[in-house]
Amino acid sequence: MDANDKSYRNPEAVIDLYERPPLGSWWLLSLQHLFSMFGATVLVPLLIGLDPGIALFSSGIGTILHILITKGRIPAYMSSSFSFIVPSVALMKTAGYAGVAQGTIAVGLVYLIVASIVAIAGSDWIDKALPPIVVGPIIIVIGLSVAGSAADNAMMNNGHYDLKFFIISMITLFLTVLFNMYFKGFWSNIAILLGIVCGYAISVAFGIVDFSKVASTPWLQLPQFEFPFISYTPKKIYWDAILSFAPIAFVTMAEHLGHIMVLDELTHRNFFKNPGLHRTLAGDGTASIFAGLVGGPPITSYGENIGVMAVNKIFSVYVIVGAAVFAALFGFVGKLSALIQTIPGPVIGGISFVLFGVIASSGLRILVDNKVDFNKKHNLMIASVILVIGIGNAYLKIGSFQFTGIGVATIVGIVLNLILPKKALSE
Template sequence: MAEKHDYRNPEAVLDVYERPAMPGWIFLSLQHLFSMFGSTVLVPLLVGLNPSIALFSSGVGTILHILITKGRIPAYMSSSFSFIVPSIALMKAAGYAGVAQGTIAVGLVYLIVASLVGAFGSDWIDKALPPIVVGPVVVVIGMSVAGSAATNAMMNHGHYDLKYFGIAMFTLLLTVLFNMYLKGFWSNIAILLGIVAGYVLSMVLGIVDFSKVASTPWLQLPAFEFPFISYHPKQIYWDAILSFAPIAFVTMAEHLGHIMVLDELTHRDFFKNPGLHRTLAGDGTASIFAGLVGGVPITSYGENIGVMAVNKIFSVYVIVGAAVFAALFGFVGKLSALIQTVPGPVIGGISFVLFGVIAASGLRILVEHKVDFNLKRNLMIGSVILVIGIGNAYLQIGTFQFTGIGVATVVGILLNLILPQQARSEETKHIA
């Protein structure tokens, strides 16, 4: 785990290497579990895979990432949305054997890039990712998912539902009030309390369906998909490898963005210590493990970063606790089914806080580094990143899709490297 002689962030309630006391540790970890659960199980449900496997692989994958990064990075790893389209196509054409090869290929791409970074260094990051690029990218990471939060808060099977919106606003309001007015431990679990409050209101209003909980056994072994046991990979599915591998660079860009946010929150430089090569290797290893047990590619999760941004608890022990719960819940059928009953508007209301705090962290980077938007260079870079990213102007070639976050990050880096420090009009004005 993290070494005790690390720098101590004065803003942290619990810093990266600090262990919470019991029973508070349990509630802090459950808060992270609830925050990521909806997205984690949604991906396999859309693809046609077992959600329990996704829970198990996210838990083990997170622990692997923390071990590989020497317990220094409090990042939670789980199902990536970037691979949904090719995964659905492969499930129809080749079954899970195709998805497995694609998922493992993603992990191998990560490991190859990690090896290159380890060999040649990561000094280029400071030049490629200054505050004028990092700040807007972090804003985009938070704002690009604002639409999904709003959809969860408003829509009931494709139709606007005032009851849903009311539940979302109730959940949001109580979460904010809990965070502002409660003290000590209760303030630290404000998000969990908000989820519980929204869930209780949802039950009162009759929108929680417990039928699946009743029909699910207490203990249930996930339907693992082991190669050579559950299926025999009779051939190499090059279409799976070639459709998944390029998308790995998209999730790498998103992962870099998440590490930027964590750098800002924890007042550290994880790109240098423990190193970008370790965090990429951890991400890749998690995906390889997922591919070997029946899961989908894995990447870092913004929802959990949002939790840390709100409560200022950056402890890797809390993240490990959430990972252990996730892995165990994969075997406890009723608990997994119960968590799946958390309604969309409750998730939407919480997401307004979580995603908004991430976006605000990007603004904080710009303010703290005194980025001057009177300079045309900064104005051009910042505005282009924001509009491309928030608008999700993605690049799609066949089934390959480079997300708006990825496009915005790459364009921002290129503009930063190409544009001069001053526009010609500014130089003329300065001379005059």
């Protein structure tokens, strides 16, 4: 049976792509996804100077738009992108959100243009450009390139090493692993949520959780929306915003391809062919355009949520939709949003060790399942270069434009695979 047929069921899935979980467990599974991405989602607007409530709202609606455009076939969560922080901070000082909005909308338009080209030209080139020897190491890089961030969350308190933080992160990590390994059924499926809750309780006992912001935040709070042509009139086109944001869209596209590769591997499907790369790109771009129209930052797919699916083998699109609805609603519930923001770094770090590590392990599995032979120099050279460039984050920077290590590793890996002979002269 064709794996892309809706009647196909992944034998490894606990709850597969089109299966709806029981209502009693559905909301908990969705909350688990919400908690896993919440920290990064609200951190981006805080760094830029935007309202976190808008980021939550736009991530929820953006995810729903992405799922609709991809015909409900891809369980991808869309949220705030870190790639645009530097130009966004600069623009907020010179042009305010008017500049950021134009840049964010430009990013979405670039995605739609590329999606249109792919729709016309097709995506058969993907199989040639991205064989297992390229895909496997790229997925490993996606998981391990953020290992430093996870470690910083687990150890560092305002830039200084904190033993208390490290202890909390390790307890959170081990509890999550134990829940996943020794619990059965539903309780095993929400191991990450249980780990966060237990880690949070331990953090409260250690006295590192500050509830003052929760107490001062109202229950209901309207996000500070910024509507183009209503909140402000763009009397001029901010070409510096457009020219600084648009090229970075190709960086997030490379990460987007990587995330689709991981989802292909996890779900045993080929999303590049069905619903098609043009639809996944269009969904991503539309999400960013929506964010720019309501006052949010640019949006991209999130590895944290892919990590959750890799751990619990629940790939249901319904669960992702539930997380999106919660995010959109939480954008208006001040106290709930503030409470989740109090989840301390070491808890996020401990959970991230599991989430990002499982993504990296999925890349290793691709290499093993496809019996990639590292005695062949062709394979050894490609994998070695991708891993070191990507994990080391050897980025390309020209002016304000910066192409991340993951993007550089992806391009270099594709080029090497296309130009290197399958067999070296010395073999």
